[in-house]
Amino acid sequence: MGDPASSSPPASGRRLVRAFLSDRVAIACSAYILIVILMALAAPLLVKLSGHGPLEFDQAAVDSNLGGLPLGWGGGISADHWFGVEPGNGRDIFARIVYGARVSMTIALLATALTSVLGVVFGLVAGYFGGRIDMVVSRVMEFLMAFPALIFMIAVLSALPAENRQALLVVVISFFGWPYLARIVRGQTMSLKQREFVESAKASGASSAQIIFKEILPNLSSTIIVMTTLAVPGYVGTEAGLSFLGVGVVPPTPSWGQMIASSVPWYAVDPAYFLFPGAFLFLLVLSFTVLGDRIKKIAESGEGRA
Amino acid sequence: MIRFLVNRLLGMAVVLFLVCLFTYVIFFVLSPDPAVQICGKNCTPEAIDQLRANLGLDRPFWAQFWTFLTGLFAGRTYGTGANAIECAAPCLGYSFQTSQPVTDMILQRLPVSATVAIGAAVLWLLAGVSAGLLSAVKEGKFADRFITGLTLTGMSIPNYVLALSLQFLLVVTLGWLPFPQAVPFSEDPAQWFANFLMPWIVLSIGAAAVYTRLTRANVIETLQENYVRTARAKGLSPGLVWRRHALRPALTPIVTIFGMDFAGLLGGALITETVFGLNGVGKLAADSITKNDQPVIMGVTLLAAFLVVVGNMVVDLLYTAIDPRVRVGSAT
Amino acid sequence: MSTATRDEQPLLRVRDLTVGFTTAAGETNVVKHLDFDLARGGALGIVGESGSGKSMTSLAVMGLLPKGAKRTGSIELDGTELTTLRERQMQAVRGDRIAMVFQDPLSSLNPYYTVGTQIMEAYRSHRTGVTRRAARKIAIEAMERVHIKDAARRVDHYPHQFSGGMRQRVMIAMTLSMEPDLIIADEPTTALDVTVQAQILDLLAEIRRDTGAGLILITHDLAVVSEVADHIVVMRDGDLVEQGPAERIFCDPQADYTRMLLDAVPRIDDEIGLLRTTSTEETR
Numbered sequence: 001m002g003d004p005a006s007s008s009p010p011a012s013g014r015r016l017v018r019a020f021l022s023d024r025v026a027i028a029c030s031a032y033i034l035i036v037i038l039m040a041l042a043a044p045l046l047v048k049l050s051g052h053g054p055l056e057f058d059q060a061a062v063d064s065n066l067g068g069l070p071l072g073w074g075g076g077i078s079a080d081h082w083f084g085v086e087p088g089n090g091r092d093i094f095a096r097i098v099y100g101a102r103v104s105m106t107i108a109l110l111a112t113a114l115t116s117v118l119g120v121v122f123g124l125v126a127g128y129f130g131g132r133i134d135m136v137v138s139r140v141m142e143f144l145m146a147f148p149a150l151i152f153m154i155a156v157l158s159a160l161p162a163e164n165r166q167a168l169l170v171v172v173i174s175f176f177g178w179p180y181l182a183r184i185v186r187g188q189t190m191s192l193k194q195r196e197f198v199e200s201a202k203a204s205g206a207s208s209a210q211i212i213f214k215e216i217l218p219n220l221s222s223t224i225i226v227m228t229t230l231a232v233p234g235y236v237g238t239e240a241g242l243s244f245l246g247v248g249v250v251p252p253t254p255s256w257g258q259m260i261a262s263s264v265p266w267y268a269v270d271p272a273y274f275l276f277p278g279a280f281l282f283l284l285v286l287s288f289t290v291l292g293d294r295i296k297k298i299a300e301s302g303e304g305r306a
Numbered sequence: 307m308i309r310f311l312v313n314r315l316l317g318m319a320v321v322l323f324l325v326c327l328f329t330y331v332i333f334f335v336l337s338p339d340p341a342v343q344i345c346g347k348n349c350t351p352e353a354i355d356q357l358r359a360n361l362g363l364d365r366p367f368w369a370q371f372w373t374f375l376t377g378l379f380a381g382r383t384y385g386t387g388a389n390a391i392e393c394a395a396p397c398l399g400y401s402f403q404t405s406q407p408v409t410d411m412i413l414q415r416l417p418v419s420a421t422v423a424i425g426a427a428v429l430w431l432l433a434g435v436s437a438g439l440l441s442a443v444k445e446g447k448f449a450d451r452f453i454t455g456l457t458l459t460g461m462s463i464p465n466y467v468l469a470l471s472l473q474f475l476l477v478v479t480l481g482w483l484p485f486p487q488a489v490p491f492s493e494d495p496a497q498w499f500a501n502f503l504m505p506w507i508v509l510s511i512g513a514a515a516v517y518t519r520l521t522r523a524n525v526i527e528t529l530q531e532n533y534v535r536t537a538r539a540k541g542l543s544p545g546l547v548w549r550r551h552a553l554r555p556a557l558t559p560i561v562t563i564f565g566m567d568f569a570g571l572l573g574g575a576l577i578t579e580t581v582f583g584l585n586g587v588g589k590l591a592a593d594s595i596t597k598n599d600q601p602v603i604m605g606v607t608l609l610a611a612f613l614v615v616v617g618n619m620v621v622d623l624l625y626t627a628i629d630p631r632v633r634v635g636s637a638t
Numbered sequence: 639m640s641t642a643t644r645d646e647q648p649l650l651r652v653r654d655l656t657v658g659f660t661t662a663a664g665e666t667n668v669v670k671h672l673d674f675d676l677a678r679g680g681a682l683g684i685v686g687e688s689g690s691g692k693s694m695t696s697l698a699v700m701g702l703l704p705k706g707a708k709r710t711g712s713i714e715l716d717g718t719e720l721t722t723l724r725e726r727q728m729q730a731v732r733g734d735r736i737a738m739v740f741q742d743p744l745s746s747l748n749p750y751y752t753v754g755t756q757i758m759e760a761y762r763s764h765r766t767g768v769t770r771r772a773a774r775k776i777a778i779e780a781m782e783r784v785h786i787k788d789a790a791r792r793v794d795h796y797p798h799q800f801s802g803g804m805r806q807r808v809m810i811a812m813t814l815s816m817e818p819d820l821i822i823a824d825e826p827t828t829a830l831d832v833t834v835q836a837q838i839l840d841l842l843a844e845i846r847r848d849t850g851a852g853l854i855l856i857t858h859d860l861a862v863v864s865e866v867a868d869h870i871v872v873m874r875d876g877d878l879v880e881q882g883p884a885e886r887i888f889c890d891p892q893a894d895y896t897r898m899l900l901d902a903v904p905r906i907d908d909e910i911g912l913l914r915t916t917s918t919e920e921t922r
Contacts, residue, residue, distance in 0.1 A: 143321060151573065151591065151610045152329075155603050158595045159332045237464055244466055245576060246596055260466055264581060267470045268478045278467035286462035293458065532745040538702055539740075540760035540812065541733030550759070554750050630796040631749050 019298045026294040029287035036284055040101040047099070050082055052092035054099040054254050062090045075272025083276045087266050093276050096254035100277065103243075103255040104284065107166055108235040111173040115235075116228050118178035120220070123185025124212050128193060134186070141179035149176040150241070157247040165250050173238055181227050185220060192216050222299040230292035233285040240281055256281045314622060318615050325611040326378075330371050333600045360384055374399075398605035403597050408605040412587060419586035422505050422579065423571040430510035430517060431564060435557070437514070438521020445526060453518060460515030469508045469581040476504070505582045509575055513567060517560065524556040531555070558628050562621045569617025573610030647717055648675040649852045650699070650820060655711035657694045657703060657876075668694045670876040672711070676820070676869070681846055681853040683867030683884070685860055685899065691876035692856045696822045699854075700738055701728045716819065734764045737813030741825040743805035747797035753808045754793035757781070761815050780811040784841060803834035810841060820852045821845070827862060839865045860899055864888060872896050 020026055039046065047053055058081075062068045068088035075084030075093070083093040126137035153172050160168060192198060193216070201215050240257025242248035249255040256277040263274035358364045361384070362373055373382055377397035384391045384400075393399070398408035441453040476483045483500050491498045528534065529552055537551040574588030583589070587606060594602035626632045657669040669691040676682045686692045697703050699713055701720065713720040715735065723731065740746040748756060757777040762768050768776075774793065781789035784807040797805055806826060813821055823842060827835035843866050846853045855866050863870055863884070870887045872879040872895065880893045891897045 143324065147321075147325065147611065147614070151576070151607055152325075154576070154591070154595060155329060155607045156332055158598065158603060159600070233462065240464060241466075241577060244464075245580070245592055257464075260464075260470070264466075264470065267474055271470075271474050271478075274467070274470045278464075278470065282463050282467055285464065286459060289462045290458050532740060532742060533748040535702065536738075536740060536746045536809075536812075537748070539700055539732055539738040540763070541729045541731070542759065542763050543729060546759075546763060550751075551748055555748070558750075629750070630752075631798050 016298055019301075020295070023294055023298070026291055029291040029294070032283055032287045033291070036101050036280070037105060039098050040105045043098045043102055047095045050092065050094050052081065052095050054091065054095040055252050056091060056095070058085060058090035058092065060090070062087060069269060070272075075270050075276075077272070084272050086262070087270050087273060093259075093273070096259060097256070097276060097280055100254040100256045100259060101280070103166065103249050103253065104236055104239060104257075104281070107169050107173075107239045107249075108232050110170045111177065111235045111239075112228055112232050114170060114174035115177040115181060115231060116224065118174060119181030119227075120185055120217075120224060122178065123182035124189050124216065124220075126182070127186040127189025128208065128212055128216065130190070137182070137186075141182055144176055144179045147176065150238075152176070153238075153242065154245060154247050157242065165248065169239060169242065169248060173235055177231065177235070181224070181231070184223060184227060188220055188223060189216055192219055226292060226296045226299055229288065229295055233288035233292070236281070236285050236288065310626075311623075314619055318619055321615050322612060325615075326375065326608065327371070329604050329607050330374060333604050398608070399601035401594075401599055401602050403594070403599045403602075408601050411590060411602060412605055412609060415585055415587045415590050418584055419572060419574050419579070419588060421502060422509065422575055422584060422586055423568060425502055425506040426509035426513070426571065426575075427564070427568045429506050430514040433510065434514040434517025435521050435560065438518040439525060441518065441522040442525035442529075445522075450522075453522075457515040457518045460511045463511070465508050465512060466577050466581050468511060469504065469578060472504050472508065473581075501582075501584070505575070505578050505584060508581075509571070509578050517564075520560060520563070521556070524559060525552060528552045528556040558625075561628065562625055565621035565624060566614065566617050569613045569620075570610070573613045574606060649678045649680070649716060650676040650854075651712075651714040652695075652699070653712040653714075655695065655698060655709070655713065657691070657698050658708045658710075659706055660708070668876050669698065670878075672871075672873075672878055674871050674878075674881060676852050676854060679846070679850045679852060680869060681843075681855065681867045683863030683870045684854060684856045684873060685858070685863055685870060686873035686879075687858055689875070690873040692873050693824055694876075695873075696738070696824050696854065696856055699822065700732060700736060701725075702732075730764070733760045733813075733818070734816050735818055736820045736822060737816055737818040739806070739809050739813060739821065739823040739826045742829045743802065743809050744797065744829075746809060747805060749797055752794050752796055753781075753800070753811075754778075756797075757793075757808070757812045757815050760812060764816060776815050777811070780815040781808070783814055783845075784808075784811045786811070801834075802830050803837060806830060806834075806838050807841065810838075810845070814845065814849075817849060818851055820854065822854045822856070824856045825858070826855070828857070828859075835862070836865075842866055860888075860902075872899070 052058065062085060063071050068090075070085045070087055070090070072078055072084075075087075077084045081092050081094065083097060085092055086096070122137050122141075126134040153176065156172055157165075157168065198211060198215050201211050206214070239248055240255065240260070243255040243257035244261040246258075246261065249258055251258065259277040260274050260281070263270070263277070266273050355364075362370055365373075376382060377393065377395070377399070379395055381395040381397050382393050384393060391400075393407060394409075396409055398412070400407055401411060404411075437453050437457075441450045444450045477485060483503065484497060489497045489501070531551075534547060534551050537547045542550075574586055574591055576588040576592050578584075579586045579588035580592045587609065591603060591606040593599075594606070652672060652674050655669055655672040656667055658665055658667040668689075672691075672695060674682065684692045684695060694703065694707075698709050699720070701723075703709060709721065711721070715731065720728065720731065747753065751759075754774060754777045757780055758770075758773040761776055762773050778789045778793050781793060786792055786804060786807050792800075797808070800808060809826075821842070826842065827838050830838060839862060842853060842855070845851065846866075853866065855863060857863055868884050869881070870884050871881040872887070872893065874895055879895050880887070880891070882892075887896060888900070891900060
């Protein structure tokens with residue numbers, strides 16, 4: 001029942017923002033993500049407040065007679081060590097969580113950015129120009145998606161030298177990640193290409209670059225936003241997983257995945273050691289997933305109404 | 307049909323060849339000299355040269371790669387004369403650490419990975435599809451929103467966090483399950499089952515969440531189809547409309563995705579097997595990564611790629627069997 | 639052209655039919671206080687542009703309105719009030735007594751089943767104790783009646799193996815197998831090629847002649863109604879604009895809106911018979 005919709009371009013930004021702001025779950029998720037980002041940015045400051053650096057050993061906080069089990073309740077939680085200490089060497093878990101947030105966020109966000117750029121560019125080019133270019137790009141995408149990505153990432157990372165692991169992680173994750181966005185961008189570009197406003201731009205003599213960036217790209221923005229928000233949690237998890245397996249961030253640099261990995265031998269006697277990084281990681285992935293889900297719904301209902 | 311099959315087989319061969327090449331380049335060209343690693347600390351240049359000759363590392367890259375490839379299909383011989391070692395096809399070389407043939411190491415551990423994969427797959431398929439159906443039937447109601455919340459949680463929890471939490475809760479705190487001990491099924495079926503229960507649950511939760519969402523979306527979308535309206539207009543009962551006209555089209559895509567996910571899992575669940583100490587292919591991969599045992603990592607990577615590619619192919623064939631639009635071309 | 643005789647009980651009597659939706663923006667009625675009758679064996683054309691409520695009217699008669707729609711008023715089929723029937727009873731009416739042909743025959747047929755299966759399943763669900771063989775024979779007969787050649791072989795083909803016009807014939811065969819009292823065709827020719835459109839309309843007219851079933855033809859195209867209908871209802875924005883015998887509507891439209899619709903069909907004024915001669919050539 002076509003209600004008298006205006007012919008203005010769909011998804012007016014202000015209405016989407018209003019819909020978003022009235023969504024309490026989305027706000028809660030954004031708040032948690034913001035906290036983690038702030039925590040990562042202010043890590044040196046926070047560590048100064050808590051009084052322990054992430055690499056600082058504290059033998060006084062662990063019981064050497066019990067194999068280095070933290071002294072006190074909940075893995076050594078005290079006024080001195082807010083989240084307790086690592087068994088064995090007594091490093092402050094709060095400091096390591098805070099610094100670990102830096103690693104997780106940097107890698108996940110950079111990988112998302114790189115994936116988006118690659119995915120959008122290749123998707124646009126393949127969808128717009130079609131023909132042979134499209135064929136080549138599509139074949140490459142099919143190949144990468146048929147690849148056992150995780151095991152291959154592990155193999156590559158384990159074979160390559162350990163220096164500059166973080167940059168390497170970003171590159172490797174993005175290398176296998178872009179086809180998923182590119183495939184969707186390609187499909188939408190192909191259908192947008194047929195629309196009148198593109199045809200008329202073409203008729204008025206606009207160059208391919210102008211058409212791609214001025215006419216097509218803006219129409220893909222909601223798709224790209226949704227896809228990237230949904231990609232972040234995947235990359236947070238991938239980084240943590242790779243670090244968990246020992247091919248991610250190299251110790252002693254802390255990362256949540258790696259902290260959980262080193263907690264495995266201790267889970268029975270010191271559950272707090274895996275619970276803290278585990279909870280932070282789980283909540284971060286959950287927040288991004290739920291946020292992406294909500295944004296998708298809002299964007300879809302916007303399209304439906306316009 | 308035959309042309310389609312030939313095309314698919316050729317495509318599969320190309321992908322596998324590229325995977326081989328990729329892994330080979332990375333392991334034998336970019337990484338540190340294997341001969342030095344095998345030789346260890348107290349090593350003379352002569353010993354290294356001897357090792358290099360035995361491994362064929364002194365020859366040009368393409369020659370080495372060719373030997374590796376032929377080794378996969380026809381086996382190969384290491385060294386010459388009395389020291390020669392015969393490696394039967396499919397030859398993946400020898401472990402740097404244990405000197406065992408990589409093929410044997412993988413084959414020994416495949417049953418454990420298969421057990422893990424099959425159990426998890428059954429679980430997630432049952433749980434995912436039924437929760438998705440329930441969610442679709444109750445669209446917008448409490449049950450639907452509850453399931454949606456659960457799936458988001460299930461998708462977000464990293465499996466090693468879940469593994470540790472479950473182990474702490476069920477084994478340490480509540481004592482409902484015994485501590486994992488490797489026992490064969492024939493000796494102590496109860497302990498065997500208890501060993502695999504947690505890995506099954508952990509592996510299936512994330513996939514079950516994804517399948518729930520997929521089933522829900524597919525069913526809701528299919529119910530909007532015109533042919534469902536036609537079926538109702540014919541006066542079919544709601545049960546018949548559901549069974550015949552909604553379920554089959556909605557569940558077909560799930561079959562195809564299932565094939566790929568299952569194949570991926572057969573190649574080893576690295577994290578889960580490591581956390582639960584199960585001696586499967588995944589644990590083998592994780593262990594060889596820590597020990598930098600390149601031939602083993604490479605063998606496992608190739609196996610995983612092979613399984614994924616074969617899985618893709620089986621799914622394609624399955625699809626042609628299920629979907630008449632692919633099976634029979636249009637006649638008019 | 640025979641006009642409906644008003645003194646006997648009509649096949650379908652619709653009174654004060656209103657269909658409304660409650661949305662976030664408030665309540666909107668897409669069909670408002672509609673009255674019309676369809677005589678036994680008559681052919682009624684409901685004409686209007688998209689959004690006029692004509693399709694909602696047909697779905698209201700079938701009891702197949704989308705979720706959230708509210709229906710008030712009265713719909714009587716052969717003296718039986720349909721609006722108060724229970725879902726189970728309505729199922730018995732659907733397909734058996736009122737059958738429907740939809741606009742897009744490709745999406746309206748399930749791609750996973752052969753056309754024969756889809757024709758048979760309606761028959762078998764309404765008539766208990768029918769063997770597969772008997773149902774199959776009925777399906778083949780129905781396909782023959784809509785002039786699908788080689789029906790005994792085609793019965794085992796899938797929808798995608800048929801052309802657009804043939805698919806619509808399959809849809810019509812599906813309704814025929816049940817021998818309904820009333821066939822509702824919702825834009826049956828819109829998705830088809832012009833040449834095929836005429837064949838399908840002819841087929842509908844032929845079936846009405848042979849079976850004596852009533853026909854409601856819903857369309858935006860006055861040329862299409864002129865072909866088949868003897869009584870016409872014109873709708874706009876859910877309102878009834880005017881209704882009357884087909885000749886009257888064509889020769890002496892009362893409402894400006896009807897006149898406007900007529901002007902959009904240039905051929906109609908010249909010669910209604912012209913269309914007739916071009917379309918009666920049986921091609922298959």
